[in-house]
Amino acid sequence: MHKIVQQGSKSLIESRIKRKSLLSKVVTDVSQLIPYFQNGHYVSMGGFAGTGYPKVVPIALADHVEKNGLQGKLKMNLFVGASVGPETEDRWAMLDMIDKRYPHQNGHHIRNGINSGRIRFADQHLSTFASDLLAGYYTLDKPHGSKRTMDIAIVEATEITEDGCIVPGASVGITPEILQMADKIIIEINTSLPSFKGLHDMVKIALPPFSKPYQITRVDDRIGLEAFPVDPEKIIAIVESQLPDNTSVGAPEDETSSAIANNIVQFFIHEIEQGRFPKNLLPLQSGIGSIANAVIGGLSKGPFDNLSVWTEVIQDTFLDFFDNGKLKFASATSLRFSPPGFNRLFNNWENYKSKIILRNQAISNAAELISRVGCIALNTPCEVDIYGHVNSTNTMGSKMLNGLGGSGEFLRNSRISIVHTPSTRPTKTDPHGISCIVPFASHIDHTEHDIDIIVTEQGLADIRGLAPYERAKVIIQNCAHPIYKPILMEYLETSRQICLKNHMGHEPHQLDKAFKFYTNLSEKGTMKIDKW
Amino acid sequence: MHKIVQQGSKSLIESRIKRKSLLSKVVTDVSQLIPYFQNGHYVSMGGFAGTGYPKVVPIALADHVEKNGLQGKLKMNLFVGASVGPETEDRWAMLDMIDKRYPHQNGHHIRNGINSGRIRFADQHLSTFASDLLAGYYTLDKPHGSKRTMDIAIVEATEITEDGCIVPGASVGITPEILQMADKIIIEINTSLPSFKGLHDMVKIALPPFSKPYQITRVDDRIGLEAFPVDPEKIIAIVESQLPDNTSVGAPEDETSSAIANNIVQFFIHEIEQGRFPKNLLPLQSGIGSIANAVIGGLSKGPFDNLSVWTEVIQDTFLDFFDNGKLKFASATSLRFSPPGFNRLFNNWENYKSKIILRNQAISNAAELISRVGCIALNTPCEVDIYGHVNSTNTMGSKMLNGLGGSGEFLRNSRISIVHTPSTRPTKTDPHGISCIVPFASHIDHTEHDIDIIVTEQGLADIRGLAPYERAKVIIQNCAHPIYKPILMEYLETSRQICLKNHMGHEPHQLDKAFKFYTNLSEKGTMKIDKW
Numbered sequence A, B: 001m002h003k004i005v006q007q008g009s010k011s012l013i014e015s016r017i018k019r020k021s022l023l024s025k026v027v028t029d030v031s032q033l034i035p036y037f038q039n040g041h042y043v044s045m046g047g048f049a050g051t052g053y054p055k056v057v058p059i060a061l062a063d064h065v066e067k068n069g070l071q072g073k074l075k076m077n078l079f080v081g082a083s084v085g086p087e088t089e090d091r092w093a094m095l096d097m098i099d100k101r102y103p104h105q106n107g108h109h110i111r112n113g114i115n116s117g118r119i120r121f122a123d124q125h126l127s128t129f130a131s132d133l134l135a136g137y138y139t140l141d142k143p144h145g146s147k148r149t150m151d152i153a154i155v156e157a158t159e160i161t162e163d164g165c166i167v168p169g170a171s172v173g174i175t176p177e178i179l180q181m182a183d184k185i186i187i188e189i190n191t192s193l194p195s196f197k198g199l200h201d202m203v204k205i206a207l208p209p210f211s212k213p214y215q216i217t218r219v220d221d222r223i224g225l226e227a228f229p230v231d232p233e234k235i236i237a238i239v240e241s242q243l244p245d246n247t248s249v250g251a252p253e254d255e256t257s258s259a260i261a262n263n264i265v266q267f268f269i270h271e272i273e274q275g276r277f278p279k280n281l282l283p284l285q286s287g288i289g290s291i292a293n294a295v296i297g298g299l300s301k302g303p304f305d306n307l308s309v310w311t312e313v314i315q316d317t318f319l320d321f322f323d324n325g326k327l328k329f330a331s332a333t334s335l336r337f338s339p340p341g342f343n344r345l346f347n348n349w350e351n352y353k354s355k356i357i358l359r360n361q362a363i364s365n366a367a368e369l370i371s372r373v374g375c376i377a378l379n380t381p382c383e384v385d386i387y388g389h390v391n392s393t394n395t396m397g398s399k400m401l402n403g404l405g406g407s408g409e410f411l412r413n414s415r416i417s418i419v420h421t422p423s424t425r426p427t428k429t430d431p432h433g434i435s436c437i438v439p440f441a442s443h444i445d446h447t448e449h450d451i452d453i454i455v456t457e458q459g460l461a462d463i464r465g466l467a468p469y470e471r472a473k474v475i476i477q478n479c480a481h482p483i484y485k486p487i488l489m490e491y492l493e494t495s496r497q498i499c500l501k502n503h504m505g506h507e508p509h510q511l512d513k514a515f516k517f518y519t520n521l522s523e524k525g526t527m528k529i530d531k532w
Helices: A009-015 A020-025 A030-036 A056-067 A086-094 A109-117 A126-136 A174-179 A255-273 A290-300 A317-323 A339-345 A347-355 A365-372 A407-413 A468-479 A484-501 A516-524 B009-015 B018-025 B031-037 B057-069 B084-096 B107-113 B126-134 B174-183 B254-271 B290-300 B317-323 B339-347 B349-353 B367-375 B407-413 B467-481 B485-501 B516-524
Strands: A040-043 A076-079 A100-101 A150-157 A165-167 A182-190 A235-241 A283-286 A307-310 A327-332 A354-360 A375-379 A383-385 A416-420 A451-456 A460-464 B042-045 B076-080 B096-101 B150-160 B166-170 B182-190 B235-241 B284-286 B307-310 B327-332 B356-359 B377-379 B383-385 B417-420 B453-455 B460-462
Touching: A009 A235, A009 A516, A020 A235, A030 A056, A030 A182, A030 A235, A040 A174, A056 A086, A056 A182, A056 A235, A076 A086, A086 A100, A086 A109, A109 B467, A126 A174, A126 A283, A126 A407, A126 B327, A150 A174, A165 A235, A174 A182, A255 A290, A255 A416, A255 A451, A255 A460, A255 B150, A283 A290, A290 A375, A290 A416, A290 A516, A307 A365, A307 B018, A317 A327, A317 A339, A339 A347, A339 A416, A347 B516, A365 B367, A365 B485, A375 A407, A383 B076, A451 A468, A460 A468, A468 A484, B009 B150, B009 B235, B018 B235, B031 B182, B031 B235, B042 B174, B057 B084, B057 B182, B057 B235, B076 B084, B084 B096, B084 B107, B096 B107, B126 B174, B126 B407, B150 B174, B166 B174, B174 B182, B254 B290, B254 B453, B254 B460, B290 B317, B290 B377, B307 B367, B339 B349, B367 B407, B377 B407, B407 B417, B453 B467, B460 B467, B467 B485
Parallel strands: A040 A076, A040 A150, A076 A100, A150 A182, A182 A235, A283 A307, A283 A375, A307 A327, A327 A354, A375 A416, A416 A451, B042 B076, B042 B150, B076 B096, B150 B182, B182 B235, B284 B307, B284 B377, B307 B327, B327 B356, B377 B417, B417 B453
Antiparallel strands: A451 A460, B150 B166, B453 B460
């Protein structure tokens, strides 16, 4: 049984570096590494969804900036598979150390930097991000060096194998891709964790015209390497880390998420009865966050056995799902557990390890594989419109939350695409001030063509095979909050009347009124408009 | 050398039916088949992009409805891979014979029926449509019989092989899928065409959990059958057809499309120089329509050799591309040639046939394969907004044109995604009344996450790796018409100013003004607003 190791020592890091020629690269004084980072550099980090990211060096850099008043003078372009811990990217943002940041983020300061025009950010599908990065699409305008490389990559590892390959920690993300494309590499070996060797399956992605099929047909198929090769000449330092992934405990299941989960369970039972799903369903994908976590918790209590998971991120409730014997296997790119969740993992390591594979995000989120294994996709949006267009990223059309992450890849390519949201959210002055069902989404990340099922605590709308007007009626009737139903129905029926008169009634809208929910919200703190 | 056969005879159809036991199914009096079609039936037809569709039986049904005043009394639900000829779906629409129609269409009457609320239509990604049809997503509410079948399928063939398999004509579309799922099958053998045997590569699609990798890595790989099996007990009739595919000659290249093509050629040259594309590019995909056709014509005059094509539809200009020796191979699901184009094809049949494969649309448009071969996607939208969201389907947000077809699958999954459009289109009163670059697209089919390059006759915007505000500047400066540039820049800068003040400036909008182009167009016949 593995335990979290409490204390470092020279022998500890040496025991994790099986390639002895690399021992000479061990650096104990991290301040020596500061000069490698220059203003304007292109920097990559490993990590995904706040785990498996490097900590010691990013924190040392932040300390250096803070101590020397270098805010805004050491700004770097930061590329990570998804979000990393608040002590790294969010502190960097607070210290004005980030110019560009792609393709996902999480934290108060970084979000504020993006929405204040200080940080240049764009969200991108996560599997495509990895391959576009390799193809040089994010380094087109790099003013120095090769236009196909990163200046420096920092990755967390839990072991370096005898043949000099890297065993990551609790996530894979884009670690394989940045190890290939970085000019210089720093490895943080986290000796507070067990070696994760055997948990990962990493692939060296080939771009067209050299791409080959990913020969995966089941969630537990392996096609890659348990440790990823790295050019030893590129390694400029190996640093010991004992810092844990800085995660928190998610919100517990509440009445709303229980009602959502129950609606989903009832739908699954119906689909099995109709012969459209096998009895053990199809591999589940679940988004990140507390509603998604609670929905998985609800499903784990449902009447389904012998389940599998093909997803991005494994959260705490999956442990219950394993423990009750209903979940057989899970494939992802990241383990994002709370601190007690990680303790559960490490205390029953061999058992859980045999049921989990972590892959490159280019694999976990590949359209090819999501489609082939036939995921059931479950994701939480900000809002859904009456025709089934979904906003996952920008509130009020303009304000970035975190980015779309893998939601687009899963909602587009899964066998069935489900979005779940509370029907309303509170504002400061109105407990139902924001309707999550709106006439026209203020930003669209996923279109009507990609969504099959919409679920709120009010009910479930099955919009498969429905024309837009039919879709709108079922979404409003089944999913909208009772306060908003008559308002939305009036918009729909008036729009239809006007548009049919003008022979443009396929997807009826009144463009002069379509965004009235938002202008009312800005002015009066609620989407409850007095009249159209 | 094959010629179009001018006249039918019993011996002609018999020579195409190599499975002699099926000769007993030949029906010469088509009126016998009318009673098989009932009000409310679920009917499928082969065909894609107006070729390879059945004609004799659909026309006989239309004649029957017209002659007997049955308009609105014999309404069917019609499922075809994409559009078919005007004498079939459009005449059916004119005679009020269509209730539901998925997932694409073309024609004045059918479009009018959809926009007048008479025909229930929804557009859908074309590969997903084929698999969702098999999964029963379009027959959920079928009130009679199995909820996983079509009542009747009609397909065009050019031969029935000795083992009773179907050789289609000029398209594959969803023919393999509907042959599997129809209760009854009618085959129209078109003896005016040569047998197309050897041109097709058809796959029996397996849904999850039984899906396997499509073992295609090159555009000319074959993984399927040249003739598709059909259960002989389901065949209720075999009918001879001598009706040609009812296509027309596309608009010739004009100044605008030449300028667009030239901008694209220059971009390709630059990408090759930068090492991001191989010298022979990557497989080209091209949308349907006259601009796309002209762009391919322009590319065929470009300095590129040894090219390949992985697309949906092969149009006339591809023949020039083959003839000048620059195009080596093309994979698609449909040949949509003009009548002179088909004559060119048939007059040099063996030569062209060796360079073309037609596949199921579930294969030609599969995310897996578009991504693996690494297409260069080229598609024509209705409009693009300043942040790169694309409308391909609904003008003024509400009025359906044809449907998104495969544009979503290609723009999402290709190695690089290019949309090309004139910068403006005329209205009745203003030659530049409609700007194709708008503040906020009135309908969104493809999001900012899917688009790399936008091209108009004005120039090319490379938005890879750009944050929204940067993207907007380059799109407006490089692509908008000079008349609209200052108007759009004012919207952008004012929106940014307001949003930054409110710390919501990631993708700046003014939602109360975002659709003002459209309200102005409705009221004054032009998007040229006097002021914001």
